[in-house]
């Protein structure tokens with residue numbers, strides 16, 4: 001059963017302010033699903049239905065689109081999302097050690113959320129910061145030249 | 160000694176260049192003023208054509224020629240999509256521009272819009288560029304207030320608008336037609352060309368798609384003239400390029416050079432050479448999508464033609480160097496996983512081919528590789544290359560074929576000895 005979701009008024013306002021910039025309402029679909037994360041936990045079926053109604057897109061298509069993009073969480077995630085790049089330049093400069101250290105420190109594997117719900121750990125593709133590899137992001141903040149010893153400080157900052 | 164030639168990066172180190180007042184104090188928006196006051200739109204296109212400016216997003220297509228393909232008397236709106244999706248592994252120059260020199264890119268966008276008659280600029284920015292998106296938004300707001308954007312720009316009668324549009328995590332959305340589908344609110348699926356975006360792009364309207372660096376070079380071309388730009392570089396690769404150097408070098412970073420400098424000069428003089436006193440084993444000249452070249456081919460001049468002749472591509476300008484101790488099979492697996500997971504799934508050769516290749520890599524690294532696996536990998540490459548709907552498929556075969564050709568013994572050792580790669584973590588798709 002889909003639980004109905006009321007879109008946050010700020011999100012509606014955000015959408016309405018931008019509609020005039022595009023020839024179709026649907027064009028705002030991906031940005032709206034990104035912006036929704038500021039106000040809603042994740043892209044739940046109810047949220048996708050509500051976004052679909054607002055932008056006049058069938059719910060099934062909203063789900064199809066949402067499922068394509070990795071930055072749109074289709075399941076509940078922790079309070080903070082940790083994204084560690086696992087692509088080539090970061091691999092060459094030791095991201096595997098950082099990821100292994102994070103798994104150990106958080107007590108959860110890549111793709112999982114810590115028991116206290118604070119952190120979700122995922123690995124991601126190149127973050128366009130290969131010049132300071134290895135890199136990771138906690139929510140919107142990028143950390144560069146990361147070494148396992150730095151993890152403690154980074155996690156403390158997020159908290 | 161290879162030296163840099165800073166054009167897009169000439170204000171690097173000045174500080175606060177992202178602010179309009181600082182950018183203007185350093186000559187910013189002079190080119191736009193010149194174009195609007197002294198040049199007809201066709202003259203701007205002509206100037207960019209004569210300059211030899213080529214696209215910096217990967218394909219190296221001449222920017223002025225692309226602009227001239229857009230129909231002049233089109234009865235509906237026309238658009239500019241500035242490609243700020245920067246996802247090619249090894250590439251990190253556009254993020255630098257967005258964060259540190261956003262006005263230069265915006266000025267280039269407005270000049271392009273004026274030349275081609277485009278009523279709206281969409282800056283398609285990858286979702287992870289939170290800081291970059293903020294910087295562009297702020298810069299655009301400043302430009303609106305100052306009358307560089309909006310209606311009747313600087314009293315010229317020309318109007319155009321700018322909107323920052325966010326992506327949401329997808330490499331394929333950097334491919335120009337997938338970018339347009341995404342902009343319209345769809346899954347990032349590419350479209351068959353022709354029609355090319357210049358005749359049928361966003362919402363079916365003529366659309367110019369250009370990379371951030373390409374557009375950020377336009378103001379300098381207009382301010383200094385086509386001849387100045389054409390005077391740099393080589394006969395066919397004119398001008399400059401921001402080269403991203405990463406991997407096993409002492410000083411990874413972005414180095415802006417004239418085309419034609421020796422690649423070894425970029426790696427050794429600018430990036431400090433291979434780290435820890437080790438030897439170079441090989442390098443990707445233009446991102447993970449370009450075939451690996453051996454150290455003997457590091458003496459080449461850095462230009463589109465020389466690198467193509469050597470069997471690879473200059474691509475987005477991302478040199479990824481790896482040292483003699485690199486486990487090439489594992490490195491190739493990292494990249495094979497990237498293509499398998501990022502394939503958009505629209506066409507069968509790419510969706511299935513990239514997945515099969517990853518499966519074979521995984522079994523080789525588990526010690527379960529079979530004698531025939533290298534031949535299977537190579538035959539998948541043959542069946543994927545030039546057979547996918549967009550160039551993603553070609554991109555996916557580069558690393559596989561080139562590393563099997565160059566380092567076949569390492570693959571064979573894995574297979575023959577049932578060597579097992581000890582993973583430090585298990586990658587999970589999400």
Ligand SMILES: Cc1cc2nc3c(=O)[nH]c(=O)nc-3n(C[C@H](O)[C@H](O)[C@H](O)COP(=O)(O)O)c2cc1C
Pocket residue numbers: 213214215216217218219220222242243244245246247330331332333334335336368369370371373374549550551554
């Ligand atoms: C799979 C794939 C990904 C691409 N990603 C990007 C990208 O992130 N940024 C970019 O500018 N071009 C990218 N391109 C190239 C674009 O399709 C297009 O050629 C480019 O944006 C045109 O701009 P330019 O002529 O100024 O280089 C990609 C191409 C492919 C096939």
Ligand code: FES
Pocket residue numbers: 085086087088089090091125126127128129130133134135248249250
């Ligand atoms: S490979 Fe990690 S940021 Fe590019």
